[in-house]
Amino acid sequence: MKNNLTVDIEPTNRCNASCHFCPRDATPHQGLMTQEVFTQALQRAIEFRDATGAEVKVSLCGLGEPLINPKTPNFIRQVREAGLGCVMSSNAAMLDERRARAILDAGIQQININVGDEGEQYEEVYKLPFEKTRDNVVRFAEMAGDQCEVNIVLVDYRQDRDHVKHMVRYWQGLGLKKFLFFDIMNRGGTLFIDHMQYETMPELAQAKALLEATGKPAFCGIPFISVFVGYDGNYYLCCSDWTKETSMGTVFDESFLSVTVPKFQQVTSREPVCKSCNWDPVNRVTESLRAIAAGEETEADLQQLIDKMTGTSQILVDCIEDYGIEVADLPRPEVAPKRRIPVTAF
Helix, strand or coil, X not given: CCCEEEEEECCECCCCCCCCCXXXXXXXXXXXXXXXXXXXXXXXXXXXXXXXXXXXEEEECCCCCHHHCCCHHHHHHHHHHCCCEEEXXXXXCCCCHHHHHHHHXXXXXXXXXXXXXXXXXXXXXXXXXXXXXXXXXXXXXXXXXXXXXXXXXXXECCCCHHHHHHHHHHHHHCCCCEEEEEECCCCCCCCCCHHHCHHHCCHHHHHHHHHHHHCCCCCCCHHHHEEEECCCCEEECCCCCCCCCECCCECCCCCCCCCHHHHHHHHHHCCCCHHHCCCCHHHHHHHHHHHHHCCCCCHHHHHHHHHHHHXXXXXXXXXXXXXXXXXXXXXXXXXXXXXXXXXXXC
């Protein structure tokens, strides 16, 4: 948090794909980020860098396809002119030669492209034309050369490692060499996954007790290493809040630092999003306990997980306190906050 911060700015939460492992239509409102909102979000990033000395980069991602917003190339240009690093994510179906040239000329440094299948199966999963997408990816990589790093994102939505390896070989055969791997995520519980219904699991109480027994903090660090700004200019807890339940004000009213306190209160109370999310420490320990019972993990694996999470949490507490926020003095909410779906016009 102190030395490295990613600002996830959402050009749009609309998407041209319909991936079955993405709950994109669960979000209560959709739209395109305006120029005014983006400029203010970027100013907040600059303000944070100048105030803390942190290394800040902007990720144009959010919950949608950034190329749907025609202003995205200009957003990239503004980020680079401000002296910040800039990356973006895309499914590449819209990454034709014109758009490719526009974002390269604007100064994009890294693009993460989600294409985890091929042929008819790709079209069944993503609901996009495969050959067009494939050709866009290959052409962009050739155009980018050494100017922009191209990563192929492979989500193991089948939970089949052999398939992931197959897709690595496929893209390597087309000249793509860099990959990012992700397990399937339940997006704060928005995506229903059978083995991630934590509140129904008897191991949940044991997981809570194990973490409490350490006497150390254990909370998800994602909201603190990445600031999420929605297309509407609202701060949300993180990219897992697909149902937009955790608005903490707008970039016009709040700074990155001023939303740190409500973020900390959210993650430590686990309300309302974290309690269902597969990234939450309690839920991760719950999964580990179930894996031990199934003979898939050991007690040593569990202890290593707990040590890692509490160690990371303590580092984040130290960082928060370096910004003048005394964590020990922060009140913990007793109940889940009411759901807030802001309707803010900019």
